[in-house]
Amino acid sequence: MEKVIGILGGMGPEATVDCFAKIIENTPATYDQDHLRVVIDSNPKVPDRTAAIIGDGESPVPIMVAGCQALQRAGAEFIIIPCVSAHVFLADVQQQIELPIMSIFDAVAEAITRDHPEIKKVGLLGTTGTVSGGLFQKRIALEDITTLVPDDAMQSRIMSAIYDIKSSRPSRTRSEITDELVAAAESLIAKKPEGAQGIIAGCTEVPLALKQKHLSLPYFDAVTILVRAAILKAGIQPITHFQGKG
Secondary structure: OOOOEEEEEEEHHHHHHHHHHHHHHHHOOOOOOOOOEEEEEEEEHHHHHHHOOOOOOOOOHHHHHHHHHHHHOOOOOOEEEEOOOOHHHHHHHOOOOOOOOHHHHHHHHHHHHHHHHOOEEEEEEEHHHHHOOOOOHHHHHOOOOOOEOOOOOHHHHHHHHHHHOOOOOOOOOOOHHHHHHHHHHHHHHOOOOOOOOEEEEOOHHHHHHHHHHHHHHHHEEHHHHHHHHHHHHHOOOOOOOOOOOO
16 A cells, blocks of 8 residues: 655755655656655745754744644655755654654665665765754764765855755856855865765755766765655655666
8 A cells, every 4th residue: 555755845945846856756657646645745934944953043843843744634644854954853843743754864874875885984965054963974873984074164165055056046057056066075075084985965955956977976865865765665666777867
């Protein structure tokens, strides 16, 4: 029996669209009826997660809880959240709702170990909230993998790039944003004495600008990894030869 996927979205809206598109792209289907039922609550009014993590903003937990409850009423049987920073609040949200929430931290850590067991050091490109929260790094460490993060100056540049991706009036072109993210990834790969052996797109906006084709090392798109795990949890084997566009 197939399960209904609930997407707690809006953080940001384009990342939510990308998440749903990747569910469609990674589901083996010939007809409409072969696809999974997906319920989406896209609420961009959730307070900024990074601001909340660093202590400069309102907690997103109450609105996230309300969104999860709305997804349950709409028929969802489990939830995924296409926002990595929001996962810092996952335990608080999960305590207040009935439906299980899949962890993007777990999905990515397990995928690296399963698909690239040779990798013992990864670079993380994420929001300042995700990086400073440290939960992603702690989960990856359980797989005996070390996580490299950018220095403060580069992290500031990454955060600026992420906000530009979110903006409908960015300060630069998408290709310029891609170049910035490539530079950030390469700074982690080149770290001394031993650089990253792979790069995690640890923010759901990052894959909108940075693709595997831009990097020479393995690239872990957290959204695609979470989506494929969700498809499997919903009762369908995801397409084996397709990981998402780009």
